[in-house]
Amino acid sequence: MLGVGVQRFVSPVNANNAISEGAPPSVLPVGRLRRGFRSATCGGSLIAAGIVTLTTLTLSRRSAAPSLRASRVSSMVSSDGPDADRERELQGLWANAYDGWIDVPGESGGAIYTRPVDAPGIRTHVPFPPIVTASRLFALTGFNPMGEERPIAENRAANEKLRADIEAMTPAPKAWWRAFGFAHDWREDGFVLAYEPRDGDAGEKAAVDLAVKYGQGAIYAYSATANDAGNLRRRTVPAAMGQTVEADVEVERCDRPGLKFADPALPDEEY
Secondary structure, three states: OOOOOOOOOOOHHHHHHHOOOOOOOOOOOOOOOOOOOOOOOOOOOEOEOOOOOOOOOOOOOOOOHHHHHHHHHHHHHOOOOHHHHHHHHHHHHHHOOEEEEEOOOOOOOOOEEEEEOOOOOOEOOOOOOHHHHOOEEEEEEOOOHHHOOOOHHHHHHHHHHHHHHHHOOOOOOOEEEEEEEEEOOEEEEEEEEEEOHHHHHHHHHHHHHHHHHOOOOEEEEEEEOOOOOOEEEEEEEEOOOOHHHOEEEEEEEEOOOOOHHHOOOOOHHHO
């Protein structure tokens, strides 16, 4: 999700002090983040924070997957320098992201939203459907590869190719659904993959490899918490970036945030 190709970002640390209840600090690592981000270290989302994804910036503007993997190795070796500083900024940004999930199997109430437990908003106190709490989940996107803002038509086309790759994955997920990561000034659409726990490690590796193919800096990985059916553990897992972006936060199911980018059916012209 980053490196030479970092765009401007919105700092969720500053956003926390500036937005009203229901507005997120920032969300599917998995992509480009927008507008007004300064170089100070920030807290954050997907990646990012975010979504999802879960959001997607890269260490290089090169498009070939092998060079992305090489960049990732290089970043993991070095913890200093401008690339590491940028990764630290993005790590916080993605950690504070909101998630939106669409057409989750077993969910009849429309889209599911999650937020970091300390983020603004109203908790629903409604448990996740069983497929969420009984599975290992991974979120990724094809939007804005290499940290470069792309027209929505190109992003949609990338996600269609990603969808075809998901349908051909080995191991295959037992289910997948549409998802998006968002903040008050950012959104990227993608997918969540659900694996049986016994296939979770192999599924995570396959999801990371696929994220690298699409120029994504990280993915989200979700698992159930021990004592609350309405909470999940959400990890930011490096793909084309290094270990600096890793994060481990608890998220909870929440009501739909009062933000434009929380709309599951957001018109293309609003991106």
